[in-house]
Amino acid sequence: MNNIFSFQRFFKLLSKHTREQYKTYLISTGVLIGILSLMLGFTAYLGGGALDVKAQFAYFYIFLFLSGTIFTSMVFTDLGDKKKSIPALTLPVSNFERFFVGWVYSYVIFQVIFISCYLLVDSIVIHLGNVNPNVKNELFSVIEGKNKFLIAFMIFGLLHAIAFLGAVFFEKLHFIKTAFVIFIMLGILQLINVPLISFFFKTNARMQPIFAGVSLQEKDNFYFINPVDQSYAILITMFLAVSIILWAAAFFKLKEKQV
Numbered sequence: 001m002n003n004i005f006s007f008q009r010f011f012k013l014l015s016k017h018t019r020e021q022y023k024t025y026l027i028s029t030g031v032l033i034g035i036l037s038l039m040l041g042f043t044a045y046l047g048g049g050a051l052d053v054k055a056q057f058a059y060f061y062i063f064l065f066l067s068g069t070i071f072t073s074m075v076f077t078d079l080g081d082k083k084k085s086i087p088a089l090t091l092p093v094s095n096f097e098r099f100f101v102g103w104v105y106s107y108v109i110f111q112v113i114f115i116s117c118y119l120l121v122d123s124i125v126i127h128l129g130n131v132n133p134n135v136k137n138e139l140f141s142v143i144e145g146k147n148k149f150l151i152a153f154m155i156f157g158l159l160h161a162i163a164f165l166g167a168v169f170f171e172k173l174h175f176i177k178t179a180f181v182i183f184i185m186l187g188i189l190q191l192i193n194v195p196l197i198s199f200f201f202k203t204n205a206r207m208q209p210i211f212a213g214v215s216l217q218e219k220d221n222f223y224f225i226n227p228v229d230q231s232y233a234i235l236i237t238m239f240l241a242v243s244i245i246l247w248a249a250a251f252f253k254l255k256e257k258q259v
Contacts, residue, residue: 003094004094005096005097006097009093009094010100010101013091013093014101014104017101028071029117032063032114032117033120035063036118036121039059040056040059040121040125041125043055043059044128044129044137048134048135049129049130050135051122051126051129053140056122057140059118060118060140060152063114064156065155065156065159068106068110068114068160069160069163069179071110072106072107072110072160073174073178074167074174074175075106075164075167076102076167076254079171095251098254099250099251102167103247106160106163106164107157107160111156119139122139150236154236154240155239157239158239158242158246159182161243161244161245162178162182162246163175164246165246166178166181167250168250168254169253
């Protein structure tokens with residue numbers, strides 16, 4: 001077991017990674033705060049200081065998914081550089097420890113930093129907007145929107161797993177190549193979504209985002225079927241299962257890396 005995972009080796013590797021990359025991470029955090037401030041502030045400015053709760057949720061999803069996949073795709077950049085890959089792969093640590101450090105930083109630590117930055121910027125923008133006596137902004141509620149947050153984190157987990165595998169699999173242009181694969185997969189799913197629904201319901205299906213319900217048309221009548229609570233449970237389980245499979249694939253691909 002000690003050959004696979006050792007807390008002492010893991011924390012030393014985590015500390016080494018932090019010392020080497022902290023400047024890059026601090027700059028990246030500053031850029032994230034700057035972009036969030038610009039987008040949320042500009043939206044509130046256009047609304048006369050008002051920042052709708054739906055807009056807050058929308059920006060949260062967009063920046064979580066986009067910044068998360070970009071950051072994750074760069075977590076194993078050194079492995080694509082022959083000069084940097086030699087010291088990285090010859091360190092006296094196990095493959096699982098090397099994998100786990102990248103996973104902790106790109107999944108756990110990233111989400112903590114992102115949520116903290118977003119809530120900080122969002123709170124400031126809302127406070128500044130409320131200076132206008134005609135504006136009554138409210139911070140989006142984590143408790144009231146718990147289902148939305150749960151779905152968002154499940155989607156992020158899946159996107160992270162795809163980006164994580166891409167970071168190990170591709171040697172150059174990790175994010176661009178991984179994003180291309182994601183778009184191809186989503187395009188294929190969207191294309192086969194309508195024919196499958198039409199086949200199962202024996203009627204004409206209308207174009208609808210996947211996992212967002214079923215839209216049907218029968219002559220001049222239109223119907224929309226919302227997913228039930230059990231459907232969300234199945235969807236979350238499916239996302240979690242696929243994410244675990246992709247993380248496992250990334251680990252075994254990392255084991256194949258050689259100097």
